[in-house]
Amino acid sequence: MPRAGLSQQSVLDAALAVVDEAGAAGLTLAAVAARTGVAVPSLYKHVDGLPALRRKATVAVLDEFTAYVTAAVLGHSGPTALARFLYAYREFSRTYPGRYQLTVPADDLGDPAVAEAGRRAVGVAFAVLEGAGITGEDAVHATRCLRAAVHGFVMLEISGGFGLPESIDESFERLVGMLVASVFPDSAPH
Structure with a gap:
């Protein structure tokens, strides 16, 4: 019982x-x-054991992440939406570093529930990129590049990998500026 x-x-x-x-x-x-x-x-x-619990936790966290970044971009488009997405991505990882680790579910991608939760998360990035006319295969590549850049930054940040005294926030602002300018080149200040 x-x-x-x-x-x-x-x-x-x-x-x-x-x-x-x-x-x-x-x-x-x-x-x-x-x-x-x-x-x-x-x-x-x-x-049904630890693997099942881990998959359920991964789905829950991916959905939490999706809701977090969706709330950040809702009502915004273009460069502003992308910047808000990137800042929300970083904020989620800093606020929930343990949970953030579950957003990289390499072992669980074969599970249909995990794969679907991953698609929902990626869907937010696809929607933002669509505002720049980036769709289909190009959206997949752009999403991978954005994720690699922000994931690398936040993993270094939450593990204490930035040892120089200059502002980490300023470094992230510059990264966001570079990424936004690469996706929306016409929006960059001249």
Whole structure:
């Protein structure tokens, strides 16, 4: 019989709290069980093991990320929308560094739910790029370039990889300026 108060959602919430505290690598059934006050075998009444829990957490985080960047770009278009998307991307990763690690679900891409959540996240970038006339295969390549640039920056930032005293915020502003100018070349100041 499942423990009163324990549900699939409460197990997922506990898993996300573990990820917030210990990063994606810290997500174990033992950590979730400790957080929920049950023995590990009790979790199996609510989730089919660690891989299934990780996939559920990945989908939840990708959807959270999608909502975050969507809220940032809603009502905006063109260069402003792209800049807002990039700033929101960075803000999400800085606010939720453990969860952000789950947005790179290389092992889970074969899972249909994870793949669909990834498509929803990428869809926001595609919509922004469409404002620059970038669609289809070109949108895929542009999205990969944008993601690589911002992901690299934020991973260096959240891991303490920027050791020089100059402003990290200013460096990110310059990166955003470069990326926006590359997508919307006519918008760059002359």
